[in-house]
Amino acid sequence: MIEGFVSLGLLWFVAAAMPGPNFFAVVHTAVEKGRAASIAAVLGVVVGTAAWALAGFFGLQALFAVFPSAATLIKLAGGAYLIWIGIGLWRNAGASRAGRQPKVPSIGRAFLFGLSTNLANPKTAAFAASLFAVALPSGTSIAVSLLAVALVCFISLVWYSVVAVIGSTSPFQRTYARLRSVIMRATGVIFAGYGTRLMLQQ
Template identity: 35%
Template structure:
C-alpha cells in the first residue's frame, strides 16, 4: 500500500520536469541526433537516455546517498569517470563535425549509447538523492519506491520522446543540414565543457 501522497508525487513530477528542461548532455545529444538522423533513430537513443537517467533514481532509492556519505571517494571517482567520458564524447563530436551524416546502422545513435551517456553524468544521482530526501518521507516501503521509480521513468520517457520528435521536424532538419558543421561543433563544445566542469569542480 502506498504511503506517499498525490501532492508529494505532483511536486516530484514538477521538480523533475523543470530539471530535465535545463540543458545537459542528454538534451544536447538527442537534439543533435534527431537533426542528423531523424525521428526513428533519435527515439531509440532518447529512450536509452531516459532509462539511463532513471537508473540514477533507482540507485538513489536504494541508498546511493548513504554510500556517498559513508564513502565520499565513491562520489569523487564517479564524478571523474563521468566527466572524462563526457569530454571524450564532446571531443569526438567536435572532431567529426565536418564528416558526412553518420550511417543510421552504425550504432552511434543506439539505445545502448543513450543509456551510457546518461549513466556517465552523475548529476542526476545527486539531483534525485536531494529531491527524494526533500519531498518524500525518510521511510519508504517497496511499493512507494516502485511507484516513484515508475513515475520518474515515465517523465523521462515522455520528455525525450517529445524532444526527439520535435527536433526531427523537417524544417529543423533542413536548417541543421545547412549548418551541420557549426551546430556539431557547438554541441561538442558544450558537452566537452560539461565534462570539464565535472572534472575541475572543487
C-alpha cells in the same frame, strides 16, 4: 502523498527540460540518425534515469560518503567520457554529409549513446535522492517509492520523445543542415564543458 508526487513531477520536469547532455544527445541523434535512432537514444536516457533514481533512492550518496574515492573515480570517468564525446563532435563538425551514402542507423548504438551519456553524470543520483527526500515523507513504502521512480522515468520518456520527434522533422533537419558545422561545434563545447565542470566539482 498526492501533493508530494505533484511536486516531484514538476521539479523533475523542470530539471529534464533544462538543456543538458541528455537533451543534446537526443537532438544530435535525431538530426544525424533519424527518428528511430533518436527514440532508441531516448530509451537509453530513460534506462539511465531509472538506474540513477534507484541508486539515489537506495542510498548511493551514503555509500559515497563512506567511500569518497569511489565517488571521485566515477566523477572523473563520467567527466572524461563527456569530454571525449565533445571532442569527437568538434572534430566531425567539418565533415561534409554531401555525397555520402545514407546508412541504416544502429538502434543499439543509439540506445547505448543515450544510456552512457546519462550514466556519465552521477550528479543525477544526488539530485534524485534530494527530490525524493523532499517530496516523499519519511517512512514511505518501497512500493510508493518505486512508483515515484516510475513517475520520473515517464516524465523523461515523454519529454525526450517530444524532443526526438521535433528534432527529426524536415524543417528542423533543413535548418540543421545549413548550420551543421556550427551546431556540432557548439554541442561539442557544451559536452566538453559539462564534462570539465563535473570533473572539477568537489
